[in-house]
Amino acid sequence: MIISVASGKGGTGKTTVAVSLALAAEYCQFADYDVEAPNADIFLKPGIKNIKKVTIKHPYFLTDTDKDFSGCAKFCHYNAVAVIGTEVLFYPQLCHGCGGCILVGPEGAVREKDVEVGEVSKGFSRPGIDFLEGNLIPGSMRTTTVQNELEKMINRSGLVIIDSPPGNSCSMVMSVKNSDYCILVTEPTPYGFNDLLISMDVLDSLKIPYGVIINRDGIGDTVVEDYCNAQNKKILLKIPNDIEIAKCYSRGGTLFDYDKSYKEKFQKTLEEIENSIFQ
Amino acid sequence: MKQITIISGKGGTGKTTIASNFIKMAHDHIAVDADVDAANLHILLNPIIEKQEDFIGGAIAVVNENCINCGKCEELCRFDAISYSSTDIRIDNLKCEGCGVCEYVCPVGAIVLKKEKQGQFYTSNTEFCKLVHARLNPGAENSGLLVTRVRNAAEDIAYSQDTKLVIIDGAPGIGCPVIASLNGVDYALIVTEPTLSGISDFKKIYYVAKFFNIKTFVCINKFDINPKNTVEIESFCALNNIEVIGKVSYDENVPKLLAQKKFIIDYPDSPAAKDIRKIWERFEGYFYG
Numbered sequence: 001m002i003i004s005v006a007s008g009k010g011g012t013g014k015t016t017v018a019v020s021l022a023l024a025a026e027y028c029q030f031a032d033y034d035v036e037a038p039n040a041d042i043f044l045k046p047g048i049k050n051i052k053k054v055t056i057k058h059p060y061f062l063t064d065t066d067k068d069f070s071g072c073a074k075f076c077h078y079n080a081v082a083v084i085g086t087e088v089l090f091y092p093q094l095c096h097g098c099g100g101c102i103l104v105g106p107e108g109a110v111r112e113k114d115v116e117v118g119e120v121s122k123g124f125s126r127p128g129i130d131f132l133e134g135n136l137i138p139g140s141m142r143t144t145t146v147q148n149e150l151e152k153m154i155n156r157s158g159l160v161i162i163d164s165p166p167g168n169s170c171s172m173v174m175s176v177k178n179s180d181y182c183i184l185v186t187e188p189t190p191y192g193f194n195d196l197l198i199s200m201d202v203l204d205s206l207k208i209p210y211g212v213i214i215n216r217d218g219i220g221d222t223v224v225e226d227y228c229n230a231q232n233k234k235i236l237l238k239i240p241n242d243i244e245i246a247k248c249y250s251r252g253g254t255l256f257d258y259d260k261s262y263k264e265k266f267q268k269t270l271e272e273i274e275n276s277i278f279q
Numbered sequence: 280m281k282q283i284t285i286i287s288g289k290g291g292t293g294k295t296t297i298a299s300n301f302i303k304m305a306h307d308h309i310a311v312d313a314d315v316d317a318a319n320l321h322i323l324l325n326p327i328i329e330k331q332e333d334f335i336g337g338a339i340a341v342v343n344e345n346c347i348n349c350g351k352c353e354e355l356c357r358f359d360a361i362s363y364s365s366t367d368i369r370i371d372n373l374k375c376e377g378c379g380v381c382e383y384v385c386p387v388g389a390i391v392l393k394k395e396k397q398g399q400f401y402t403s404n405t406e407f408c409k410l411v412h413a414r415l416n417p418g419a420e421n422s423g424l425l426v427t428r429v430r431n432a433a434e435d436i437a438y439s440q441d442t443k444l445v446i447i448d449g450a451p452g453i454g455c456p457v458i459a460s461l462n463g464v465d466y467a468l469i470v471t472e473p474t475l476s477g478i479s480d481f482k483k484i485y486y487v488a489k490f491f492n493i494k495t496f497v498c499i500n501k502f503d504i505n506p507k508n509t510v511e512i513e514s515f516c517a518l519n520n521i522e523v524i525g526k527v528s529y530d531e532n533v534p535k536l537l538a539q540k541k542f543i544i545d546y547p548d549s550p551a552a553k554d555i556r557k558i559w560e561r562f563e564g565y566f567y568g
Contacts, residue, residue, distance in 0.1 A: 039476035077338065077392075100378055104383065136453065143452075
C-alpha cells in the first residue's frame with residue numbers, strides 16, 4: 001500500500017506528517033520524493049548505507065571530422081544544439097539526454113558521455129523503516145529523472161510512505177501517481193486553500209482517493225474546513241497552531257518528540273486510511 | 280530596468296508575503312507570479328484580467344492505429360515512457376518528454392508528436408501595478424517553459440513602458456521553474472527560516488543562484504523562533520559574502536491579516552511590518568539608485 005503526502009502550497013507540513021506516519025507505522029518504506037529540497041532525513045536520521053549516482057547522457061560532437069551536424073540542431077526539440085558554419089554549440093542546461101542527435105547525426109561523429117544530475121540513497125531509520133531519498137544537483141533541471149530512479153526502488157508489497165515535493169506540476173504527479181491514497185496537508189489561509197483546490201483537481205483526474213490534514217489550525221480562517229465539510233472531503237486530522245511545535249521542528253524534532261500522544265492519533269489516521277482503501 | 284526574483288528552496292518560508300508587500304511599496308514596477316502551479320500573488324493583489332493567452336507547452340508522443348508493434352520505439356526511449364507488449368504499445372504521458380526519437384524511428388509513421396494547451400497566462404491590472412500571472416493545468420509539465428513565457432510578457436511591457444523594476448515571486452525548490460525564474464535577473468532574494476530544513480534548502484538554492492552568477496541577498500523570516508539557527512545562517516552568509524538584507528520577526532498577525540486579505544505593512548505597529556519596511560528601504564537604493 002502506498003500513501004503519498006502532498007500539498008499545493010509549500011511549507012504546510014508535508015514532511016512533518018509523512019515522518020509522523022512512518023514513525024506511527026513502525027514498519028514501512030519511506031521515500032523522500034522532494035528531490036529538490038529533501039528534508040525528511042533531518043527527522044528520521046537514517047544511516048545512509050548506499051548511494052547511487054543518477055546520470056543522463058549528453059552528446060559531444062567530433063567536429064574535426066568535417067561532417068555536417070545541422071541535422072542534430074534541426075532535430076533537437078529542446079534547442080540544446082545549434083550549428084553555425086562548422087561550429088557546433090551545445091547547451092547542456094537544455095539537453096534532456098534523449099539520444100536523438102546520435103540517431104540523426106553523421107554516423108560515429110556524435111558520441112555520448114555520462115553527466116551526473118543527482119543521486120539516490122538508501123538507508124535505515126530505526127529498525128523497521130527503510131529510508132530512500134533522492135537528491136538533485138543544484139543547477140540541474142532533471143527532477144523527474146531522479147524521481148524515476150526512486151520509483152524503481154519502491155517495494156509496494158508493504159506499506160510505503162512517499163513525501164512529495166510542493167506544487168501541482170509534473171514532479172508532484174510523479175510522486176503521487178502510484179499511490180493508493182494521498183494525504184493533502186494544508187494550512188487554513190487563503191494561500192493554503194487556493195493551492196489545496198488545485199491539488200484536489202490533480203488527484204481527482206488521477207482517480208486517487210485522498211483526505212486532508214489541516215496543520216497550524218487556528219492561524220487564519222475556517223475556509224478550508226468549511227469547504228471540506230460542505231463538499232464531503234474527508235478531514236483526517238487537525239494539528240493546532242503552536243509555536244512550541246514550530247520550535248521543536250526548527251531543531252529537527254518530530255511531532256512525537258513534542259507530544260507523545262500524536263503517535264496514537266497518527267496510528268488512528270493510518271487505520272482509517274486502510275479501512276477506506278479496503279472497504 | 281532591474282529584475283529581482285524571490286526564492287527560498289523550502290516552501291512556505293514567506294516568499295509571497297515579502298513579494299506582495301514589496302509590490303505595494305514599490306513604484307514604476309511590474310509584478311510577475313512565477314509560481315505557476317501554485318500561484319498565490321493574485322489573492323492579495325486582486326487583478327483584473329486585461330489579456331489572456333493560451334500556453335501551448337512541449338509536445339508528447341501519440342500512437343495511432345498504423346502501429347505494427349515492432350517495439351523499436353520502446354527500445355530507444357530513454358525516459359521509460361513506452362511500454363511494449365505483444366498486443367500494443369503504450370505511452371506514459373507523464374514520462375514522455377516529447378523528444379521525438381520514437382516518431383523518428385517508427386518505420387510506419389504510427390507515432391506523431393502533438394502539442395496541447397497546458398495552461399493560460401494573463402496580463403492584469405491591479406491597484407499597484409501590472410501583474411503577469413499564469414495557471415498551469417493541474418499536473419501539467421513544462422512549468423519552466425510557462426515561467427519563461429510569463430517573464431517574456433512582463434519584459435515586453437516593462438520595455439515599452441520604461442518600467443524600473445520587475446518583482447518576480449518564484450516557486451519553491453531548485454528545479455526547472457526556479458531556474459527559469461532566475462535566468463538573467465539582476466538580483467535574487469532568498470527568504471529562509473531558521474529551521475534545519477530551511478537551512479538545508481537555503482544552501483541548495485544559494486548554490487543555484489551562484490551557479491547562474493546572480494547577486495544574492497538573504498532575508499531570515501521568523502528569525503526569533505530559533506536564535507542559534509539564525510546565527511548559523513548569518514555566519515554562512517558572512518563566510519560566502521552574501522548580504523543579509525534583513526530579518527523578520529515571528530508575527531501571528533501575518534496569517535491573521537492574510538485571512539482578511541490585508542497587507543501586513545498596513546499595520547505599522549506589527550513587528551513583521553516594521554521589519555519588512557526596513558528591508559524595502561535597504562533595497563530601494565539597488566532598485567532605483
